[in-house]
Amino acid sequence: MKRFHVTTFGCQMNEHDSERMKGMLTSLGYEEVERREQADLILFNTCSIRENADNRFISHLGEAKRLKGEDPARVVGVGGCWAQSVKEEVFRRFPFVDVAFGPGQIHRLAEFLNSDSITAQGYFEFEEFAGDLPANRARPFQGWLQISQGCNCVCTYCIVPSTRGREQSRDPSLLVEEVERLAADGVREVTLLGQNVNSYGRDLPSASRIRFSDLLRRIDSVEGIERIRYTSPHPKDMREDVIEAHAELPALCEHIHLPLQSGSSTILKKMRRTYDRERYLDRVAMIRERIPDCGLTTDIIVGFPGETDRDFRQTLEVVDRVGYDGAFTFGYSPRRGTAAADMDGQVPHPVKKERMAELVDLVQERARERAQRFVGRSMEVLVEGPSRSDPTRLRGRSRHNKAVNFEGAAEPGKLVEVEIEAATSQTLSGNERLLSGIGA
Numbered sequence: 292m293k294r295f296h297v298t299t300f301g302c303q304m305n306e307h308d309s310e311r312m313k314g315m316l317t318s319l320g321y322e323e324v325e326r327r328e329q330a331d332l333i334l335f336n337t338c339s340i341r342e343n344a345d346n347r348f349i350s351h352l353g354e355a356k357r358l359k360g361e362d363p364a365r366v367v368g369v370g371g372c373w374a375q376s377v378k379e380e381v382f383r384r385f386p387f388v389d390v391a392f393g394p395g396q397i398h399r400l401a402e403f404l405n406s407d408s409i410t411a412q413g414y415f416e417f418e419e420f421a422g423d424l425p426a427n428r429a430r431p432f433q434g435w436l437q438i439s440q441g442c443n444c445v446c447t448y449c450i451v452p453s454t455r456g457r458e459q460s461r462d463p464s465l466l467v468e469e470v471e472r473l474a475a476d477g478v479r480e481v482t483l484l485g486q487n488v489n490s491y492g493r494d495l496p497s498a499s500r501i502r503f504s505d506l507l508r509r510i511d512s513v514e515g516i517e518r519i520r521y522t523s524p525h526p527k528d529m530r531e532d533v534i535e536a537h538a539e540l541p542a543l544c545e546h547i548h549l550p551l552q553s554g555s556s557t558i559l560k561k562m563r564r565t566y567d568r569e570r571y572l573d574r575v576a577m578i579r580e581r582i583p584d585c586g587l588t589t590d591i592i593v594g595f596p597g598e599t600d601r602d603f604r605q606t607l608e609v610v611d612r613v614g615y616d617g618a619f620t621f622g623y624s625p626r627r628g629t630a631a632a633d634m635d636g637q638v639p640h641p642v643k644k645e646r647m648a649e650l651v652d653l654v655q656e657r658a659r660e661r662a663q664r665f666v667g668r669s670m671e672v673l674v675e676g677p678s679r680s681d682p683t684r685l686r687g688r689s690r691h692n693k694a695v696n697f698e699g700a701a702e703p704g705k706l707v708e709v710e711i712e713a714a715t716s717q718t719l720s721g722n723e724r725l726l727s728g729i730g731a
């Protein structure tokens with residue numbers, strides 16, 4: 292039996308692609324192994340979002356080169372966004388690579404493995420989503436659902452539109468069938484994936500065209516699905532109907548990840564985000580009004596070209612006003628082929644570092660304050676397994692997407708009530724509530 296090893300970098304879309312890659316390889320008779328040196332087929336699913344993502348992956352490639360040197364029959368494959376961004380250049384720079392393919396083109400890997408080709412092959416055409424591949428899920432009770440691929444936005448810092456192509460929504464009936472299959476297979480929490488979920492459906496033929504909120508409604512009615520999440524929405528397209536859906540649909544979780552990127556309208560314009568600070572704050576106000584307890588998280592870039600100290604203060608001000616439950620913060624990283632990489636006013640590294648430290652402090656302070664609202668409450672937690680820091684305790688997630696460490700005895704995949712006793716900026720902790728009236 293042939294053995295494979297996959298290393299995944301990047302976002303949830305890549306995680307999902309890797310699960311599908313593993314599913315496909317299992318169906319071809321391959322077996323997954325834990326260590327790279329045990330594998331006949333060494334795969335990397337790469338990311339190119341920031342420079343450090345590139346660097347991390349390239350240091351791993353060195354080991355693959357050594358292993359290939361020891362046994363030339365080994366196959367080395369590189370998929371995902373980095374591969375797409377360099378295309379054929381990958382074979383010149385890394386001659387030991389046998390096959391390279393763009394994101395979502397996992398079926399091409401199968402084609403390569405089933406062919407007698409002994410020369411390196413690259414697959415970089417954008418194609419339809421291959422929806423019929425099985426996925427080996429990391430947790431049996433959580434599943435991904437890719438609702439669209441590609442992105443029609445033109446954010447000037449972002450490499451994704453060039454690595455994932457134009458936006459294509461998948462047919463809603465196929466998506467609902469896929470969720471029904473997942474539910475029948477034990478999935479209780481499903482996460483919908485798209486680069487901009489709010490524009491879902493706009494490119495569909497009129498006979499099957501539905502809005503994102505309609506899709507949420509259809510998935511909410513699937514028996515067995517207790518939690519629905521999605522990532523990421525875009526503030527420019529986040530409309531009332533989606534916020535309304537959160538208030539109405541029992542399975543749709545009280546958490547929205549709404550990428551801010553910058554709190555300065557001048558910088559947002561240079562980023563070509565097509566919303567300004569007021570529009571963003573207006574979305575937040577609408578969310579707070581309709582879903583008062585909603586968890587809100589975000590992505591922020593510091594040191595975008597031309598960002599002045601005043602622009603940066605405006606970002607801090609938005610963070611302070613919104614009070615996020617958490618935020619991913621990134622130093623701006625110039626990416627090949629993007630408009631911002633050639634802009635004037637690149638911010639020096641030490642300035643980025645200083646701004647980043649100040650931002651992270653504020654994010655954490657506000658997150659810690661926000662988290663106190665959960666103390667003393669009983670919250671529904673989906674059990675994931677033992678806690679990472681203390682394996683005698685359990686770990687799970689609340690509907691607000693907070694990690695919860697707790698004392699309890701429930702099996703992974705169960706929904707339990709946890710009494711929250713303490714909260715930090717990152718995690719909640721407490722005790723599983725034992726239901727009284729046993730046997731009732």
Ligand code: 5AD
Nearest residue numbers: 448449550590591592621622623624
């Ligand atoms: N530099 C820094 N951060 C970036 N992001 C995307 N492109 C860049 C870049 N060139 C961040 C954005 C996005 C998140 C996934 O990564 O905040 O929302």
Ligand code: SF4
Nearest residue numbers: 301302338339340372
């Ligand atoms: Fe995901 Fe973007 Fe990285 Fe591609 S470049 S893997 S879309 S985070």
